[in-house]
Amino acid sequence: MTHTQQRGISLIEVIVALVVISGFGAALFVWAGQTLKTASRAMAVLDEIALESNITEFAVSLNPAVAGQGRMDLGSQVYEWSSKLERDPADHVRHPAGISPYQVSVYAVKVRVLDKQSGRLLGQGERRVAGYKQVRVRPSGPPGFNTP
Secondary structure: OOOOOOOOOOHHHOOOOHHHHHHHHHHHHHHHHHHHHHHHHHHHHHHHHHHHHHHHHHHHHOOOOOEEEEEEOHHHHHHHEEEOOOOOOEEEEEOOEEEEEEEEEEEEEEEEEEEEEEEEEEEEEEEEEEHHHHHHHOOOOOOOOOOO
C-alpha cells in the first residue's frame, strides 16, 4: 500500500519568510528616507543659488545715483535696498566726443529679500554697482556732430 504524504509550509518557515521580508522593507524605508532628505537638501541649495542670482540681477538693474534706497514688491517677494557711495563721482568720457553729460560712481548696494506673506527674511547680499547721473545738458544732434 502506497501512501502519499503531503507536506505543507510549517509555521517556522512562514515566520522566517516574514522576518526576511520585513528586513528588506526596513532597509527600503531607510533608503527612501535618505533619498528624500538628499533631494530636499538639493532643492534648498538650488533655491539659495536662484535667490543669490536674483539679488545680483536686481542690484545691477538699479541706478543708486538716482534712487539710493527703496522697496519693491516682486510677486511673492519684497526687495529692499540701500546704497552707500564708495567712490566719488567722475566725469564719463566718450570717445571721440569728449566729456559726456553724465557722471559715474561706484556704490555698495545692500539688498534684502523678504517673503511678502510672512515678512520673513529669505536672503540678503551686498553688491558693487555703478551709478550714473546726468549733470550737464545733453548736446543736440546726431552723435559725432556736436562740439564738446
